[in-house]
Amino acid sequence: MAQKRIGNFSIKFQNPPTILSTAAIAGTKEAEGRLGSYYDQTLRDERYGEDSWEKAESKMQKETLMTAVSKGGISLNDLDYIFAGDLLNQCAGSHYGMRETSRPFLGLYGACSTMAESMTLGAMIVDGGYADHAACITSSHFCGAEKQYRYPLEYGGQRPPTAQWTVTGSGCAILAASGEGPYITGVTVGRIVDMGITDANNMGAAMAPAAYDTINNHLADHNIAPDYYDLILTGDLAQIGSEIVRDMFHKDGIELAEHYADCGNMVFYQKEQDVHAGASGCGCSAVVFCAYIMDKLKKGELNKVLFVGTGALMNPGSLTQGESIPSIAHAVSIERSLA
């Protein structure tokens, strides 16, 4: 068996990469939400000085990367690789955002699991001795996502109660071969899971079984219980999906209780801000992790976190062709200090 594997699905790092720095930029609605004070920057308007929402999203990625690089005390040229992806068709948000970096670039598509996927691959590449520094970055934009996945905003479409609100935001984590931590101690790459959900307005339900599968695999591979972690943090299942995850574990006789939370419930004041089931989008788990969770890890208010990015892997056309929503979840184990 490959030497760094543990169990059937997990990797335990021999040289755990440190999370050197993180940065997060978020939109106007996010600024008024629960984590408003944690972002490095919030937008004054959704265009961010650009002439389209898509260009605004690319600018967010670029500015978030530069902020993370600066907070890490390194320069752009220190980045051996950039791992990036987003929700726009052909991941255009990342490509235009990273176009001027002139650094080696590896494009990912993991839908809303992209932050965790980029940290998974970035951590392997740093642990493996292929890079001293890797940037992991993603973004989403409410207006661009609505236009692409649902209806133009001007149409004024009604959103069902199960719908989630795409976060306008970008998060970036810089991983490094050495440093003080927190560290990425392991990863569990997810499998595609499809339980037959066909409602694009109920993504949380579609993604919950993938989160359950990956968390289960991670716990089994390490032979640990959920309370090994201060927090198992999925994202972005929101209200409905996170309750399904709790229920699935409950049926196994496991209560996640206060050891579990979901990024989709943490960005907005759900009732007051009228976001229905909660938050979603690549930017959701990215800004929650990069702004809020990293702050708690650095302060010692959290010591061990399992960050489980979740993604719904359909496109609008596949649903009109009668397909259901395949989903995935990748888990990144983050610990404040090494055992």
Place this chain on the structure above:
Amino acid sequence: MAQKRIGNFSIKFQNPPTILSTAAIAGTKEAEGRLGSYYDQTLRDERYGEDSWEKAESKMQKETLMTAVSKGGISLNDLDYIFAGDLLNQCAGSHYGMRETSRPFLGLYGACSTMAESMTLGAMIVDGGYADHAACITSSHFCGAEKQYRYPLEYGGQRPPTAQWTVTGSGCAILAASGEGPYITGVTVGRIVDMGITDANNMGAAMAPAAYDTINNHLADHNIAPDYYDLILTGDLAQIGSEIVRDMFHKDGIELAEHYADCGNMVFYQKEQDVHAGASGCGCSAVVFCAYIMDKLKKGELNKVLFVGTGALMNPGSLTQGESIPSIAHAVSIERSLA
């Protein structure tokens, strides 16, 4: 500096992964092309028994994976990771194609560079001791690509002479930690390069500078001349792009001569099959490498190949917003035997 790096951009593997097996499935027009006899299977019609082109593409990926797994003498459960991506919005071709594998999945978006990108990451992950077996797979479908990127086929749009023809095909390579070779001895990850081309019907010209950049970086990092390789194989620049690459090196005083070819010129009989500038699509370099180049490597007719996947990273919407076409190229060094 990270231990496995060489020069500014390249990786030299300490445990070079073997390419255990490859498989390629291609469409009806490809069956009548130059490499018709090399494919493991060719389609009888573009639907492949499915009710949409997109479902046909997913089925091609699935069948190609299963063929490669079978040719490698392993089972699906031996795959530690699947790296996959395609051109469909949100990479849906890969997600539906790989949905039933139940193996850890990492989604990529590299446009037509995806075969090389997946082999790059797959090789790092195998060399690094994270996997014994990794599958690297991609696909494209002419009908689905035309519908998504240009016009519905029924529209009967005219194609300009610079346009390329998207290959209907899928290629898969299984990488393994041990075996007889050919081996992946190193990789050079590309940077995004954008020289301001805005014509989506002239992708070859847009991508050529990215190919030049990556090949240059690779040669400089290893301090070798192009004739180190029996073949430097870009894909899919086709007629116009490949001539630009030759010209760019010529200006540096370097003649690529017979050490250089492009996958976009190898799939079709260009004049007779009326494909204008040549072939393109994720499937282009995938089927050329997996069907033809691997055959030549196994027979010893080629010993050292630098496989340089090229991708154009725009989407149709970004072009209508006045953007140019950012491009990328990733180089994979493949040698028949280890020095």
